[in-house]
Amino acid sequence: MSKxxxxxDTQAVTVAFLNNLNTVNSWRRDVGARWRxxxxxxxxxxxxxxxDDSDHGWAVVYGVPGASGGFCKWxxxxxxxxxxxxxxxxxxxxxxHVLREPGx
Numbered sequence: 001m002s003k004x005x006x007x008x009d010t011q012a013v014t015v016a017f018l019n020n021l022n023t024v025n026s027w028r029r030d031v032g033a034r035w036r037x038x039x040x041x042x043x044x045x046x047x048x049x050x051x052d053d054s055d056h057g058w059a060v061v062y063g064v065p066g067a068s069g070g071f072c073k074w075x076x077x078x079x080x081x082x083x084x085x086x087x088x089x090x091x092x093x094x095x096x097h098v099l100r101e102p103g104x
Contacts, residue, residue: 007041008104014060014073015039015098021080035084039096046099050075063096070099 007015018039050056051069059070065083080094 005041005043007098008100010101010104011041011060011098015041017073018061018076018080018096018098021077035080035092035094037080037094037096039098042097042099044099045102045104046070047102052078058101060099060101061096062099063094065094073098 018037022036046058046060048059048070050059050072051067052071052075056072056075058072061073061076062070064071064076064079067079071079076096080096083094
């Protein structure tokens with residue numbers, strides 16, 4: 001039997017924050033149902049800082065479309081928003097993975 005991973009408190013907050021993008025997406029007329037996010041906590045520790053700006057904090061969110069690095073939760077939300085604005089992207093499921101911060 002496989003072990004069930006219990007996310008840290010910080011991961012749980014980040015997962016809830018990013019999953020809320022689905023709620024925001026559901027009422028936006030300009031977006032419609034073009035995309036939704038599926039966010040999961042992963043049993044791994046990040047060792048990088050946010051790709052947008054290292055002062056943002058740890059790069060805990062991976063899987064943002066078109067990104068090669070990780071982002072803090074705020075940076076990830078912004079880049080998901082940018083992805084949906086891209087007129088060449090036809091929409092899809094965005095799978096985001098949330099890692100632990102060092103020391104968690």
